[in-house]
Amino acid sequence: xxxxxxxxxxxxxxxxxxxxxxxxxxxxxxxxxxxxxxxxxxxxxxxxxxxxxxxxxxxxxxxxxxxxxxxxxxxxxxxxxxxxxxxxxxxxxxxxxxxxxxxxxxxxxxxxxxxxxxxxxxxxxxx
Numbered sequence: 001x002x003x004x005x006x007x008x009x010x011x012x013x014x015x016x017x018x019x020x021x022x023x024x025x026x027x028x029x030x031x032x033x034x035x036x037x038x039x040x041x042x043x044x045x046x047x048x049x050x051x052x053x054x055x056x057x058x059x060x061x062x063x064x065x066x067x068x069x070x071x072x073x074x075x076x077x078x079x080x081x082x083x084x085x086x087x088x089x090x091x092x093x094x095x096x097x098x099x100x101x102x103x104x105x106x107x108x109x110x111x112x113x114x115x116x117x118x119x120x121x122x123x124x125x126x127x
Contacts, residue, residue, distance in 0.1 A: 001047040002028040004036040004066075005078075006055040014049065014078075031055075033062035041069040050095075052079040052086055060086065063093045 001018060003011045003026060015026045027043040030036035032054050040048060048066055050059045059077070067075065077090045080101040087098050 001026050001049055002030065002036070002039055002043060002045040002073075003049045004030045004033075004054070004059065005049075005051040006031050006053070010051075033057055033059070033065075036062060037065055037069055040066050040073065044070050045073050048073050048075045049078050050075055052077060052081040052083075052090065058086075060089055060093065063090070063095075067094060 001024065003014050003018075005011050005014070008031070011029045011031075015029070018024050018026055027045050028039035030039045036048075036050075048070070050063070050066070052059045059079075063075065067073065074096045075090075075094065077087075077095045077098040078101060079098070081087075082100070090098055
């Protein structure tokens with residue numbers, strides 16, 4: 001997985017959580033769109049965890065380029081942005097899931113872990 005978030009503490013926390021599960025590995029991190037494109041092109045991850053708010057830029061501005069750089073990768077949007085239109089746009093662009101950061105999750109099968117196994121639908125309900 002590659003984690004794309006402008007907050008270093010978020011990336012570190014996600015890395016710890018992801019790598020606590022057997023068989024899951026973070027192969028790269030990025031804090032902005034240009035870093036993300038370079039990391040994704042180099043590592044070819046199975047999953048890209050993408051924030052919608054990358055400081056001064058939107059993760060959606062780089063969505064299609066990220067998908068082109070690693071065409072087999074699935075994208076999970078993990079964000080604190082509470083804009084339903086941006087959520088719908090992410091899904092229309094091809095996000096396999098969208099998780100709001102502060103929303104409680106079902107720890108028995110968090111969405112990040114479900115993606116490689118095809119357990120999430122191609123669309124998500126917008127809450």
